[in-house]
Amino acid sequence: MIKSTLIYRDDGLPLCASVDDDSDPTLTEQKKKIKMVVSRMTPQSAEEATLESGDYEIHYLKLAVVVYFVICEKGYPPNLAFSYLNDVAQEFEHSYGLESTRPTVRPYAFVSFDNFLQKTKKTYSDKKVQDNLDQLNNELHGVKQIMSKNIEDLLYRGDSLDKMSDMSASLKESSKRYRKSAQKINLDLLISQYAPIAIVALFFVFLIWWIFLR
Numbered sequence: 001m002i003k004s005t006l007i008y009r010d011d012g013l014p015l016c017a018s019v020d021d022d023s024d025p026t027l028t029e030q031k032k033k034i035k036m037v038v039s040r041m042t043p044q045s046a047e048e049a050t051l052e053s054g055d056y057e058i059h060y061l062k063l064a065v066v067v068y069f070v071i072c073e074k075g076y077p078p079n080l081a082f083s084y085l086n087d088v089a090q091e092f093e094h095s096y097g098l099e100s101t102r103p104t105v106r107p108y109a110f111v112s113f114d115n116f117l118q119k120t121k122k123t124y125s126d127k128k129v130q131d132n133l134d135q136l137n138n139e140l141h142g143v144k145q146i147m148s149k150n151i152e153d154l155l156y157r158g159d160s161l162d163k164m165s166d167m168s169a170s171l172k173e174s175s176k177r178y179r180k181s182a183q184k185i186n187l188d189l190l191i192s193q194y195a196p197i198a199i200v201a202l203f204f205v206f207l208i209w210w211i212f213l214r
Contacts, residue, residue, distance in 0.1 A: 002084065002121045003027055003056065004071040007092060007110070008038045015066070015100055016092075016110040018117045030056050030071050036155050038067060050078055051151040058151065061085040065101055066092070084124045091116050 004027060005018040012035075020027060030053055037051065041062070051058040052074075059081040061068045068085045092100070096110050 001076060001125050002070055002072050002081070004031065005088065005117050005121070006031065006034055006069040006071075007088075007113070008034075008067045008069070009100065009105075010038070010041055010062070010065045010067055012038050013105065014107050015096075015105070016108060016113045016117075018121070019114050026055065027071065030058060033151055033155060034058060034060075034069050034071075037151070040155075041067065048082065050081075053151040057081075059085060061089055063089050063093070068092070080124060084120065087120055088117065091120075 004020045006014065007016040008014055014035075017031075022028065033051075033053060037058075037060070045062065047062045049060060051060070055074050057072050057074050057076070057078070059070050059072065059078060061082065066089070068089050070081055070085055070088075072081050092110075092113060095113065095116075099105070100110065
């Protein structure tokens with residue numbers, strides 16, 4: 001499952017982080033590693049990648065000057081993680097695009113964005129969405145060829161994020177197709193949740209009309 005979301009500017013400024021359970025020391029350690037990863041990024045660094053870190057996987061998406069990270073438990077489908085990141089990036093850009101690039105922005109200036117993070121995290125953790133993954137993964141098997149690197153190699157053995165950039169083009173195309181499919185699943189889920197409520201509401205409206213206004 002999704003454990004944490006962090007949003008950084010590529011100059012190292014933290015813009016937002018989800019409100020998580022800070023009692024987990026292993027999760028805190030992953031957040032420290034992400035801060036180190038951001039400090040090592042260059043304009044040539046891969047735009048999308050997965051970093052393996054113990055019992056976790058860190059996925060990131062770099063768009064313009066903003067880098068979006070999500071920490072997931074190992075085994076959580078990377079396709080879904082990147083679809084989640086794309087949704088987060090689209091909403092953040094829509095809400096704070098130009099504002100987040102200003103040099104006067106303070107650390108964690110957009111903490112209120114956590115409301116959207118928590119809502120979206122809940123959607124991507126829904127079992128009905130998870131149950132549709134097998135079919136999507138079979139249709140989009142190419143997205144499994146995701147750039148993957150052990151974070152220990154990256155941080156402590158001198159490897160470079162720049163070396164991972166060659167595969168980014170094919171990954172981005174697959175990720176876009178997957179995101180469209182995942183969004184359709186989310187829409188179907190919302191319809192299944194709220195359609196009964198809408199039907200009941202319409203029934204009462206009709207009943208009131210029939211009794212009092214007819």
